[in-house]
Amino acid sequence: MALSRLEKAQVWLFKAVMGVFSLLLRFLSPRRPTVSGKKLPPVSNPLLLLSATQLAKKIRRREVSSVEVVQAYIDRIQEVNPLLNAVVKDRFAAALQEAAQVDKLIEEETGGEEVLEDRLPLLGVPLSVKESFALLGMPFTTGMISRRRVVATVDSPLVAQLKRAGAIPLGVTNTSELCMWGESHNHLYGITSNPYDLERTSGGSSGGEGSILGGAGAVIGVGSDIGGSIRIPCFFNGIFGHKTTPGVVSCENQYPPTSGRQDEYLSSGPMCRYAEDLLPMLKIMAGPKAHMLSLNTKVDLKKLRFFTIPHDGGSAFTYPVSKDLIDIQRKVVRRLEADFGVKVQEVQFPELRYGFQIWDTYMGLPDKEGKPPKPFAELMGEPGRPAWPVWELLKWMIGKSEHTLAGAIKSSSFIIQQKEKLQKEVEELLGTDGVFFYPSHPRVAPKHHHPLFRPFDFTYTGIINILGLPITQCPLGLNEEGLPLGVQVVGGKLQDHLTLAVALYLENTFGGWRDPGAN
DSSP states (O other): OOOOHHHHHHHHHHHHHHHHHHHHHHHHSOOOOOOTTOOOOOOOOGGGGSOHHHHHHHHHTTSSOHHHHHHHHHHHHHHHHHHHOOEEEEOHHHHHHHHHHHHHHHHHOOSOHHHHHHHOTTTTOEEEEETTBOOTTSBOOTTOGGGTTOBOSSOOHHHHHHHHTTOEEEEEEOOOGGGOSSSOEETTTEEOEETTEEEEEOOSSSHHHHHHHHTTSOSEEEEEESSSTTHHHHHHTTOEEEEOOTTSSOOTTBSSOOOTTGGGTOEEEEEESSGGGHHHHHHHHHGGGGGGGTTTSOOOGGGSEEEEOOSOSOOSSSOOOOHHHHHHHHHHHHHHHHHHOOOOEEOOOGGGGGHHHHHHHHHTOOOTTSOOOOOHHHHHHTTSSOOOHHHHHHHHHTTOOSSOHHHHOOOOHHHHHHHHHHHHHHHHHHTTTEEEEEOSSSSSOOBTTGGGGSTTTTHHHHHHHHHTOOEEEEEEEEOTTSOEEEEEEEEOTTOHHHHHHHHHHHHHHHOOOOOGGGO
């Protein structure tokens, strides 16, 4: 399709602005200490190579103590975090005390292993938590200097549910400023690196989680996603993640809070290194609403209908999908067809080329009472007066802003029609037994700050938020540079169990997470 005059003007303006920013960034961007030639050490403790499900079983059976497991992860965090800057505040002493209490509980338990598994399925297993979730006694700033003294006084519901299931939080992890950017960088905690290449981004906004999980400093964690904030870090860092159907897992006690209609697009979900941990974590995190997702239903992959969408059709705002990602998605298709005798149909939706405009429009829509979403500038200024983005940009140019550049620069009926048409077509395609594969991003993890030059590439994940669909992000090995490949597995509303089942198959077929220190 030819671009309209408006689209051509938008593209021209975007390229001009990015050209100016690229020159500024050469001189003004904060630098990390040189990491050239450095890489993460390989995993040496075999406990770090077990899933949370396996660890919980060994702890219940007294084959290993919770203290041993927690200490193993503390040691790994202390080994890799100076390189990654992923964990921004730890609670190691408290975690070891809680692990000792777990071991004492197991020693005194008389009901048997089955009772413990039913009541405390994650008993004694370490957990990492995105800093935008309230974790009692821990920082709750979302990277904002103005919130540097804010400490959580409660646990967010999903964190409380995981703790009640026996999980032991080790600390909180870095985010982008206000969770509003695809790179975990802020002026309170600094920038987080990718475990596969320290000169590359870990993504955002759950980039600290993605980094510490990918670096084997955690086995399970939690993230939130309104435009790709679970899936992009999981993709860049070579791990699994699940964006749940909205409205199932609680999003309370997160910062920033949603406004307007944003609660329709925000999801919280599990992030982990091993696919078998996704479903049990989701059951726990969903709490009383877990029944909505049919998570106990056995899935026969031979009976599913599979589709593949190789790209967005040529949006004016996103870059073309790279060859290595196109090729790995084709390989997934060929393996499915060979292993199950199914036919994977390639489809395309012309409306996807308007993905960014759809996401941007719907994020700004008012709620049912007509109240618009809270302005980003107002959130940036809290707890004081609203920030003035133009002034912050000018201050940033001379190194005086407390905010990152991404924070400082921050509806037409036609777009709404495109979304409604796309929604109808996708829901009819998927039904209750269909899944489709879609690129997670146009490219593998880029260098630090480079997302500023391609700010709309998140559209590959963001458009799925607006459609309200569940997605499981799956790693698919490494490319020739040793960087993670991956794909989104998308299902119909409330059909989360289908995408989770496909994730188990893809892990078995493509090898799942790879130790970055061994590559």
